[in-house]
Amino acid sequence: MPSMTLLGQSLVSGVLLGGLYGLVALGLSLSWGLLRLVNLAHFALAFLGAYLVYHLGTVWHVPPWWAVLLIAPLFFVFGVLQHAVFLYFRVTELTSLLATFGISVIIESALQWIWTADFRRFETHYASTSLKVGPIYVPVIELLACIAAAALAWVTWAWLRWTYVGKALRAAAEDPEIAVAFGINRRGLAFVLSGVCAAYAGVAGAFIALISTLAPSQIWTWLGVVFAVVIIGRLGNPLGALAAGVLIGAAESVAMATFSPAWAPVVSFSVLIVLLLWQPDWL
Amino acid sequence: MTRITRPWRRRHVLAGMAGALSAGLASAGRAAPSGQPVRVGSTLSLTGPLAQTGIVHKIAGEIAVELINSRNGLLGRPVEWVLLDDQSKPEVTRSLYEKLITVDKVELITGPYATAPILSAMGVAQRYQKLFLQSSMGIPKHLTYEMAFPATPFGPEPNKSYPKVVLDAMAGTPTPPKSIAILTSKFPSAQFMAEGTRDVAKERGLNVALYLEYEFGTRDFGAIAARVKDANADFLWLGALGLDSNLLLEAMKKLDYTPKRHFHLYPAPGPLALSPDGDLALSSTFLEPAPPFTDRADVPQLAAMYKERATKANVPYAELDAQGAGMYSQWQLLEQAVNGAKSLDDKVLAQWLKKNGADTVFGKQRFDGAFNHGEPGQMVRQVQNKKWVVVWPTQFAPPGVKLIAP
Numbered sequence: 001m002p003s004m005t006l007l008g009q010s011l012v013s014g015v016l017l018g019g020l021y022g023l024v025a026l027g028l029s030l031s032w033g034l035l036r037l038v039n040l041a042h043f044a045l046a047f048l049g050a051y052l053v054y055h056l057g058t059v060w061h062v063p064p065w066w067a068v069l070l071i072a073p074l075f076f077v078f079g080v081l082q083h084a085v086f087l088y089f090r091v092t093e094l095t096s097l098l099a100t101f102g103i104s105v106i107i108e109s110a111l112q113w114i115w116t117a118d119f120r121r122f123e124t125h126y127a128s129t130s131l132k133v134g135p136i137y138v139p140v141i142e143l144l145a146c147i148a149a150a151a152l153a154w155v156t157w158a159w160l161r162w163t164y165v166g167k168a169l170r171a172a173a174e175d176p177e178i179a180v181a182f183g184i185n186r187r188g189l190a191f192v193l194s195g196v197c198a199a200y201a202g203v204a205g206a207f208i209a210l211i212s213t214l215a216p217s218q219i220w221t222w223l224g225v226v227f228a229v230v231i232i233g234r235l236g237n238p239l240g241a242l243a244a245g246v247l248i249g250a251a252e253s254v255a256m257a258t259f260s261p262a263w264a265p266v267v268s269f270s271v272l273i274v275l276l277l278w279q280p281d282w283l
Numbered sequence: 284m285t286r287i288t289r290p291w292r293r294r295h296v297l298a299g300m301a302g303a304l305s306a307g308l309a310s311a312g313r314a315a316p317s318g319q320p321v322r323v324g325s326t327l328s329l330t331g332p333l334a335q336t337g338i339v340h341k342i343a344g345e346i347a348v349e350l351i352n353s354r355n356g357l358l359g360r361p362v363e364w365v366l367l368d369d370q371s372k373p374e375v376t377r378s379l380y381e382k383l384i385t386v387d388k389v390e391l392i393t394g395p396y397a398t399a400p401i402l403s404a405m406g407v408a409q410r411y412q413k414l415f416l417q418s419s420m421g422i423p424k425h426l427t428y429e430m431a432f433p434a435t436p437f438g439p440e441p442n443k444s445y446p447k448v449v450l451d452a453m454a455g456t457p458t459p460p461k462s463i464a465i466l467t468s469k470f471p472s473a474q475f476m477a478e479g480t481r482d483v484a485k486e487r488g489l490n491v492a493l494y495l496e497y498e499f500g501t502r503d504f505g506a507i508a509a510r511v512k513d514a515n516a517d518f519l520w521l522g523a524l525g526l527d528s529n530l531l532l533e534a535m536k537k538l539d540y541t542p543k544r545h546f547h548l549y550p551a552p553g554p555l556a557l558s559p560d561g562d563l564a565l566s567s568t569f570l571e572p573a574p575p576f577t578d579r580a581d582v583p584q585l586a587a588m589y590k591e592r593a594t595k596a597n598v599p600y601a602e603l604d605a606q607g608a609g610m611y612s613q614w615q616l617l618e619q620a621v622n623g624a625k626s627l628d629d630k631v632l633a634q635w636l637k638k639n640g641a642d643t644v645f646g647k648q649r650f651d652g653a654f655n656h657g658e659p660g661q662m663v664r665q666v667q668n669k670k671w672v673v674v675w676p677t678q679f680a681p682p683g684v685k686l687i688a689p
Contacts (some may be wrong), residue, residue, distance in 0.1 A: 139537040
């Protein structure tokens with residue numbers, strides 16, 4: 001039987017990891033839910049952001065928070081351009097899977113070409129820093145990632161709920177034709193949202209660079225768990241994505257502590273299957 | 284596709300110049316290889332998750348081909364290495380070996396890197412009855428093809444022999460560990476060794492405080508680190524691949540925990556040696572570029588040439604280690620078999636190797652044991668002053684170097 005300290009520590013680690021899941025899932029959830037585009041390139045973009053943060057930090061000694069300020073606007077522009085291409089080619093929800101898979105492969109190849117397939121690690125002096133709360137240690141970087149995820153999720157939720165733009169976006173997702181009939185500039189808003197999603201990928205990438213090992217092929221290791229998070233959290237629901245991320249992260253971590261680490265990958269899909277069978281009202 | 288047809292390059296550093304000079308001296312008085320090249324085909328993981336080690340094999344292989352050609356080639360003919368990228372995928376490896384044999388019509392083949400691609404390629408070699416040499420098959424019992432030979436001395440049962448070496452090293456310290464925590468990736472060769480270590484540890488009366496397996500490619504080690512800390516064993520044995528070691532040590536540091544002694548099976552050597560958390564880490568090896576290994580023929584030259592080229596290729600750890608040496612040994616086996624048997628016939632070459640063994644950078648290797656394996660030669664190395672040095676068995680440690688056990 002695991003000790004209470006072990007359980008508590010695992011729970012804290014899992015919740016913080018879940019924050020990162022939520023952060024990565026945020027842009028994907030918005031894109032899928034409100035633009036009806038399943039953007040697989042979101043993962044590749046997050047890793048491109050991670051590599052840029054790594055490169056700026058290790059080669060030019062740019063602190064990651066400054067790097068994010070540089071990368072997020074660039075990614076916003078990328079997102080806008082990507083959406084323009086999608087519109088031009090009339091990409092639908094289904095074909096977006098194929099198109100964005102292609103973009104992911106291109107980005108993966110570019111990463112491999114520039115930074116090689118070697119594992120990269122962004123070493124910082126604060127990477128191992130933790131806060132001690134009783135017998136529990138709280139890693140600072142993971143905590144910051146979780147706070148950033150919560151802040152972005154809340155701001156996005158508030159934006160969608162209380163602003164005209166947000167309401168228009170939700171209306172356009174709900175019924176595009178009626179929304180347009182009511183004077184909503186659906187196309188323009190979609191460009192903005194696509195840019196925002198890409199910028200969120202850049203932010204997530206910064207934390208991936210600080211927390212994880214980087215290798216181009218790692219893009220695909222996030223896919224399964226983040227998809228589960230997006231579906232459990234409901235498409236287009238930023239707070240749902242965060243909550244689902246925390247749920248999955250905590251469940252994975254507790255499974256690692258009580259059973260075996262080998263069970264962790266099973267957890268996300270088990271939770272998803274259970275919830276799909278149960279079909280609670282909020283899902 | 285990389286065709287190594289013009290292997291001569293300028294040397295820019297002293298070490299490389301020394302290598303070229305000795306190669307030149309070695310070839311003096313011999314006829315340069317001439318005629319139609321002997322085409323030797325193989326694949327390596329030049330892209331994909333195994334690429335970081337694939338590049339090590341490629342550099343060592345290129346050096347080997349260059350040196351073979353600087354001598355007399357194979358039967359007086361130059362060697363052309365037809366190298367394809369298997370993308371770290373076993374299914375691609377299988378198709379490419381088919382292509383090498385049936386389309387490219389190579390005369391000989393050598394094996395790829397890593398257990399899964401090796402198993403795929405071996406099936407093809409067996410179907411076409413080709414001699415099959417490999418250097419990184421971590422589970423010898425799967426090497427069931429009679430014309431498959433290992434170029435690295437794992438021995439027939441490394442899961443039994445190597446844990447004894449590691450635990451002997453620990454037992455030889457002033458305060459031998461009483462408990463052990465075993466944590467392993469589910470990567471087949473790591474899991475295989477972890478199970479063996481658990482069995483040997485139990486036989487020796489060590490308390491196995493923790494035995495855990497985690498998925499290959501695990502992203503987060505927070506909860507695993509918490510379990511290792513909770514077990515607080517005297518000795519941590521980690522069946523790690525790549526950067527798992529760094530990630531786990533970092534995760535433990537976040538919990539304010541440093542394992543007393545820690546062994547890492549197949550870590551990324553550079554990142555672990557250079558990390559502050561990697562100080563005094565232990566790992567497995569067969570050879571390091573230091574005495575007494577540098578007393579062996581070819582090792583100083585190979586080490587110097589490797590260092591020069593690995594530095595140029597931006598390989599994070601530019602020192603020769605067991606991986607590069609294994610690939611070089613693979614070509615040594617091929618050269619000695621072909622020139623010894625005076626034949627390119629695969630069956631004749633296999634018989635010659637079985638009968639004569641080969642002199643390699645790992646010393647004399649024999650293939651008369653189970654699964655064509657000879658005596659095991661796995662050792663223990665340790666990070667000391669940011670560099671790997673052999674510490675066990677003591678006769679292979681450089682002068683003045685000892686195992687440091689806190």
